[in-house]
Amino acid sequence: MHLHALDTYLPGESPVHRLDPRVKLVLTVLFILTAALMPDRAWLAYVLLEGLVLAAVLLSRVGLGVVQKRSALALPFLLAALTVAFARPGDIGHGQVVPLPGIPWAVSEAGLWRFLSIAARSYLSVQAAVLLAATTQFPDLLWGMRALKVPRILVAVGGFLYRYLFVLADEARRMMQAREARSAVPAGRRGGGTVLWRARVTGAMAGTLFLRAYERSERIWNAMVARGYDGEVRVLSAPALRPSDWRAGVVGGLLLVLLLVLVRTV
Amino acid sequence: MLRSEVLLSPTPMHIPDGFLSMGVIIVCWVLSIIAIGLALARTRKSLGERQVPVMGVLAAFIFAAQMLNFTVAGGTSGHFLGAALAAILLGPWAAMLTMTTVVALQALLFQDGGLLALGGNILNMAVIGPVVAYGFYRGVRTLLGNRKGSALVAGFVAAWVSIVVAAVACAMELGFSGTSPIGIALPAMAGVHALIGIGEGLITVGALALVTATRPDLVEAERAPAPAGMRWVWGGLAIAIVLALFSPLASPYPDGLERVAENLGFIERAQGPLYEVIPDYVFPGISNEALATIAAGVVGTLIVYGIAVGLAALLRRRERAAA
Numbered sequence: 001m002h003l004h005a006l007d008t009y010l011p012g013e014s015p016v017h018r019l020d021p022r023v024k025l026v027l028t029v030l031f032i033l034t035a036a037l038m039p040d041r042a043w044l045a046y047v048l049l050e051g052l053v054l055a056a057v058l059l060s061r062v063g064l065g066v067v068q069k070r071s072a073l074a075l076p077f078l079l080a081a082l083t084v085a086f087a088r089p090g091d092i093g094h095g096q097v098v099p100l101p102g103i104p105w106a107v108s109e110a111g112l113w114r115f116l117s118i119a120a121r122s123y124l125s126v127q128a129a130v131l132l133a134a135t136t137q138f139p140d141l142l143w144g145m146r147a148l149k150v151p152r153i154l155v156a157v158g159g160f161l162y163r164y165l166f167v168l169a170d171e172a173r174r175m176m177q178a179r180e181a182r183s184a185v186p187a188g189r190r191g192g193g194t195v196l197w198r199a200r201v202t203g204a205m206a207g208t209l210f211l212r213a214y215e216r217s218e219r220i221w222n223a224m225v226a227r228g229y230d231g232e233v234r235v236l237s238a239p240a241l242r243p244s245d246w247r248a249g250v251v252g253g254l255l256l257v258l259l260l261v262l263v264r265t266v
Numbered sequence: 267m268l269r270s271e272v273l274l275s276p277t278p279m280h281i282p283d284g285f286l287s288m289g290v291i292i293v294c295w296v297l298s299i300i301a302i303g304l305a306l307a308r309t310r311k312s313l314g315e316r317q318v319p320v321m322g323v324l325a326a327f328i329f330a331a332q333m334l335n336f337t338v339a340g341g342t343s344g345h346f347l348g349a350a351l352a353a354i355l356l357g358p359w360a361a362m363l364t365m366t367t368v369v370a371l372q373a374l375l376f377q378d379g380g381l382l383a384l385g386g387n388i389l390n391m392a393v394i395g396p397v398v399a400y401g402f403y404r405g406v407r408t409l410l411g412n413r414k415g416s417a418l419v420a421g422f423v424a425a426w427v428s429i430v431v432a433a434v435a436c437a438m439e440l441g442f443s444g445t446s447p448i449g450i451a452l453p454a455m456a457g458v459h460a461l462i463g464i465g466e467g468l469i470t471v472g473a474l475a476l477v478t479a480t481r482p483d484l485v486e487a488e489r490a491p492a493p494a495g496m497r498w499v500w501g502g503l504a505i506a507i508v509l510a511l512f513s514p515l516a517s518p519y520p521d522g523l524e525r526v527a528e529n530l531g532f533i534e535r536a537q538g539p540l541y542e543v544i545p546d547y548v549f550p551g552i553s554n555e556a557l558a559t560i561a562a563g564v565v566g567t568l569i570v571y572g573i574a575v576g577l578a579a580l581l582r583r584r585e586r587a588a589a
Contacts, residue, residue: 160322203472
């Protein structure tokens with residue numbers, strides 16, 4: 001299997017796909033920022049934000065299900081926030097406190113609302129990030145970041161990372177396949193040696209992968225020097241924003257700012 | 267499938283968006299940007315025109331190496347973050363940059379960690395992780411001297427400490443944000459990652475052993491001059507101790523310092539209209555033991571150094587017996 005399937009970009013023809021990557025990046029970050037600045041228990045605002053992101057998903061035609069499925073990946077982390085819902089019984093004056101049988105903590109009403117608010121804002125943000133990755137090719141994202149003044153070297157390193165990720169991931173997969181092929185387990189016996197031994201084998205694989213990557217990077221550098229590379233990363237200047245990009249950016253930005261101001265002042 | 271199970275398995279250390287408060291986000295970004303700026307300047311000097319291709323391909327290596335895993339027990343598997351290995355092999359500055367691009371790509375492409383929360387994730391995994399790992403590696407190496415196996419002991423300690431310290435930093439960010447009471451988040455994160463750290467340590471040692479056997483010239487930490495190395499030793503130790511000192515204060519309910527004062531009896535409990543606005547969660551274990559937690563953190567950090575010194579003595583004795 002090749003790992004090109006790793007790419008989270010879903011090709012398509014839609015206004016969202018066509019939108020300039022700079023505008024998409026800014027709008028996504030602005031959306032996440034808006035969600036982050038929403039107060040707890042602003043349920044109506046959460047629903048409106050969800051409406052915005054769902055509208056964008058529908059417009060992009062990547063499929064509601066795909067976006068929800070990918071967004072669900074962030075859910076396990078909610079366990080970390082779940083702890084905020086608990087309080088010790090006997091804490092009074094902070095809303096209803098419901099003791100649970102058998103454990104020293106209780107669910108507090110205030111804590112529960114806080115947890116649900118965190119969960120809602122987090123899920124909103126993940127959906128926006130999923131949509132960005134699904135509708136923007138990574139090289140476009142890179143030049144978008146470059147145009148938005150992310151340090152050039154950092155963007156160039158990111159570009160190399162993306163370029164060779166698939167090469168090295170394939171290499172890692174072949175190594176794991178080779179390990180599988182050499183690790184027969186006789187029926188009825190435990191295979192694979194001790195945990196220490198398995199860890200050492202995996203460590204040696206990581207070391208081998210490092211050496212291969214390092215030597216590859218030397219070859220790549222040589223090839224680049226042979227073609228005149230002098231340490232400067234040169235890129236074509238970014239194209240100007242089209243009127244449709246301006247419109248989308250301004251309308252989207254205004255909507256988000258308006259929503260934030262409304263919720264914050266009311 | 268490989269993609270969902272291995273590469274995208276959300277580690278408990280990548281903070282998604284929505285979990286950090288704006289204040290914490292800003293502080294994390296500022297610290298990360300300063301560190302990245304320094305790292306950019308330093309690697310430009312040391313790597314020159316090789317900077318981009320070398321660091322780009324090695325960042326891809328870290329990403330790909332995170333796919334390698336081994337079964338531990340009962341369906342769980344150990345895998346690998348790579349900050350310590352990167353720091354030992356490439357040096358702390360280059361490690362910071364490679365880890366930064368790895369963490370950023372995980373967020374942008376795979377939503378493993380949020381975009382606003384990226385500042386915090388970079389700080390934990392790409393700044394604190396490599397710095398602490400490099401400092402502890404150099405420190406333990408200095409303590410153990412040049413005897414056989416000391417590089418591997420140092421590598422294990424560095425990898426374990428870098429994981430646990432990064433997890434503690436993550437718990438503190440969640441605590442300061444009011445997302446997770448520090449009394450639960452800290453022991454939970456530190457506990458889980460103390461186990462994960464063992465796997466990290468073992469893989470790091472395996473990789474180091476192989477690289478030192480075949481290309482010893484590539485291990486940066488062995489080539490770097492000693493005086494500069496000592497600065498990293500103190501830097502790494504300082505980060506670990508500062509985190510230990512401040513961890514019990516990482517609570518917005520009420521402000522951590524006030525809580526200490528309150529616990530010490532400086533502030534009357536009844537005095538707080540301030541506290542009534544915010545629910546004043548009190549958790550068993552930390553409410554009146556903030557100082558004990560601080561002490562425990564510092565002691566824990568020192569114990570790791572102590573274990574290293576003990577191992578050194580043991581190795582020395584064995585060497586003498588062999589001689």
